[in-house]
Amino acid sequence: MAPPVRYCIPGERLCNLEEGSPGSGTYTRHGYIFSSLAGCLTKSSENGVSSINSRFAKVHILYVGSTPLKNSFRGTIRKEDVRATEKDKVEIYKSFRPGDIVLAKVISLLTTAKNELGVVVAHSESGVQMFPISWYEMQCPKTHTKEFRKVARVQPEFLQT
Numbered sequence: 001m002a003p004p005v006r007y008c009i010p011g012e013r014l015c016n017l018e019e020g021s022p023g024s025g026t027y028t029r030h031g032y033i034f035s036s037l038a039g040c041l042t043k044s045s046e047n048g049v050s051s052i053n054s055r056f057a058k059v060h061i062l063y064v065g066s067t068p069l070k071n072s073f074r075g076t077i078r079k080e081d082v083r084a085t086e087k088d089k090v091e092i093y094k095s096f097r098p099g100d101i102v103l104a105k106v107i108s109l110l111t112t113a114k115n116e117l118g119v120v121v122a123h124s125e126s127g128v129q130m131f132p133i134s135w136y137e138m139q140c141p142k143t144h145t146k147e148f149r150k151v152a153r154v155q156p157e158f159l160q161t
Contacts, residue, residue, distance in 0.1 A: 005040055006040065006041040007038075007039070007040055007041070008035040008037075008038065008039065008040075008041050009035065009038050010035055010036055010037060010038060011034060011035065011036075012034060012035045013032050013033075013034055014026065014032075014033045014034060014035055014041065015032070015033055016031055016032050016033070017031050017032065017033060017097070017098070022125050022127070023127055024127055025037040025039070027125075028125050047060060047062065047099065047101065048060060048062070048098075048099055048100050048101040048102060048121070049096045049097060049098050049099060049100045049102060050074070050098060051098060052092050052093060052096055052097065052098065053092065054079070054091075054092060054093075055078065055079050055092070056076050056077060056078045056079060056092065057076070057077045057092055057095070057096045057102075058074060058075070058076055059074065059075050059076070059077060059102060059104070059110065060072060060073070060074060060075075061073040061074065061075050061106075061110075062101075064106070075104070075106070075109065075110040076109050076110060077096070077102070077104060077109065077110045077111065077112060078109055079091075079092055081107070081109060081110065081111035081112065081113050082095050082111075082112050082113060082150055083112070083113050083150065084113040084114055084115070087113075091148075093148075094136075094148035094149070094150075095112075095118070095119075095148070095149060095150035096119060096149065096150065097122065097147070097149070099122070099123055100119045100121065100122045100123075100149070101119070101120050101121035101122075102117075102118065102119055102120065102152075103116070103117050103118065103120050103152045103154065104117055105117060112150055112152075115135075115153045116152060116153045116154065116155050117152055118135075118149070118150040118151050118152035118153075119138070119149045119150060119151055119152060120152050120154060122138050122147070122149055124140035124142070124143065124145060124147065125140075125145070126140060126142055126143055126145075128140050128141060128142045128143075130147065132149075132151045133146065134151070135150075135151050135153065136148060136149070136150070136151065137149065137151070138151065
């Protein structure tokens, strides 16, 4: 049975930023995502980070090594497992956002507590793919808005040639 269709109108609050990431036809204000158009709401969160809170980020595991997974698996990155140092200063919302693609290592949970692990793909609130400007920030090329992230220092063996 298909899930029920949800209709929305301009200005309607859809969810908070911890529950999803804004797409086309939406805007953000005060930590919430709002509709800017009338129509049917579609949610797609089968890639990367699915949700965050102050203690952890929930993610969809897409690959193990270079092998794509046939079935969907979920993982959790705890606040303590984001960085190798300064663990007490970590703020999840400054490291990950819903929709980010993250390179992580499976322990019993997931960890990004190595320099080469962290966000490898992120999209801004305007839906544009951002680029890293430091190990702590990414920037939207369209709006020049900067957002905090725990950026991965990707090693050559993970780069496609």
